[in-house]
Amino acid sequence: xxxxxxKRRAADNQYLHKDFHGAxxxxxxxxxxxxxxxxxxxxxxxxxxxxYAPLREQLQxxxxxxxKEHFEEIYRIEGGHIGIDxxxxxxxxxxxxxxxxMHMREHGYEVSPLFNETTKTVNEAIxxxxxxxxxxxxxxxxxxxSVQRFVRRESTTESVKNT
Amino acid sequence: MISCTEFIPAYxxxxxxxxxRGGKDxxxxxxxxxxxxxLTNLQELVEKKGLRGCWEYWSHTLNEEAADFTMxxxxxxxxxxIIMNHCPSKGCLLEYKHIExxxxxxxxxDVLYRRVLEPLGYEYHADLSHCDKAxxxxxxxxxxxxxxxx
Numbered sequence: 001x002x003x004x005x006x007k008r009r010a011a012d013n014q015y016l017h018k019d020f021h022g023a024x025x026x027x028x029x030x031x032x033x034x035x036x037x038x039x040x041x042x043x044x045x046x047x048x049x050x051x052y053a054p055l056r057e058q059l060q061x062x063x064x065x066x067x068k069e070h071f072e073e074i075y076r077i078e079g080g081h082i083g084i085d086x087x088x089x090x091x092x093x094x095x096x097x098x099x100x101x102m103h104m105r106e107h108g109y110e111v112s113p114l115f116n117e118t119t120k121t122v123n124e125a126i127x128x129x130x131x132x133x134x135x136x137x138x139x140x141x142x143x144x145x146s147v148q149r150f151v152r153r154e155s156t157t158e159s160v161k162n163t
Numbered sequence: 164m165i166s167c168t169e170f171i172p173a174y175x176x177x178x179x180x181x182x183x184r185g186g187k188d189x190x191x192x193x194x195x196x197x198x199x200x201x202l203t204n205l206q207e208l209v210e211k212k213g214l215r216g217c218w219e220y221w222s223h224t225l226n227e228e229a230a231d232f233t234m235x236x237x238x239x240x241x242x243x244x245i246i247m248n249h250c251p252s253k254g255c256l257l258e259y260k261h262i263e264x265x266x267x268x269x270x271x272x273d274v275l276y277r278r279v280l281e282p283l284g285y286e287y288h289a290d291l292s293h294c295d296k297a298x299x300x301x302x303x304x305x306x307x308x309x310x311x312x313x
Contacts, residue, residue, distance in 0.1 A: 001237070001238045001239040003235060003236065003237040003239075003240075004218065004235065004236045004237075005233065005234070005235050005236075006222065006232075006233070006234040006235075007232075007233045007234075008225065008226060008230065008231065008232055009231050010229045010230065010231045010249060010251065011229075012226075012229070013226050013227065013228075013229040014229060015168060015227075015228060015229040015251060016167065016168065016227060017167055017170075017224065017227035017228045018167050018227075019167075019224070019227075020167040020170035020171075021167055021170070022201070023170065023174070023197070023201060024165065024170055024173060024174070026196075026197060026200060026201050027174065027177050027193070027197075030193055030196055030197075031177075035184060039180075039184075042180075043176070043177060043180045046176065046180060047172075047173055047176040047177070047180075050176060050261075050262055051169065051172045051173070051176065051261075051262060053261050054261060074164065074166040074168075074169075075164075077166055077168055078164070078166055078167065080164075095164075098164055099164070100164050100165075100167070118164060118165050119164055122165060144164075
């Protein structure tokens, strides 16, 4: 039997391993089962505060446009369709279907009942200590379809009225 | 949504979170859980196809992860080998300047894969001595008849 050899350089492929969503979902389930549901939120908050520190700094410095660029980029990479209603004081992101949830559904991975926290808690943590608040207004657990709202704190009332 | 391209730091931070809660034992317990519950695809492939199952499993994952690697399958000799010239996961963690990788990050591969492959009749050897440079290697060998693990 002949020996088979495969050689690859990093540049030979695009970095996009969507099965990682399933691994993250498994991690959330493990945390909830062994440490309680609040541990899931605590972990995601800490992760977001740490990992998105540069984005949070951009949010402070440049406002919502920094978040707009971030979300446009990650949904583009993941092949998700989103609509963004943007102004300086308010941004509403409408996600047709979450690419992570859809990948897991299509490939037979368990979707954690707390998977919405990867949007809700993470968005809230990104905005923590900033002029803006984050709210997960709608979320469909089956598809991950969602409406995410970011509003400048002093204009919260006006923004909600206009939504 | 956390993009799958941001998963590696998310996992590294999860390991750190677990370590704070329950020490390294808590992290290893999670890796064992993952191995048992998340790597069933590797287990099924190897049960069905032997070492070729390893080849198929890692052909999928390493290409999607854009790894820099050489992979060899010699079914006649009974060996499967991966030489990781640049691990995309550890490489990514080393590149970020604002996060500190979980210090034992690379050990998760050893726990996850060893736990699947050894009970199926294979030796699993990992060289993590250069993982601080995002380099490592694994060798999976079909165990010779009569040689059992305890």
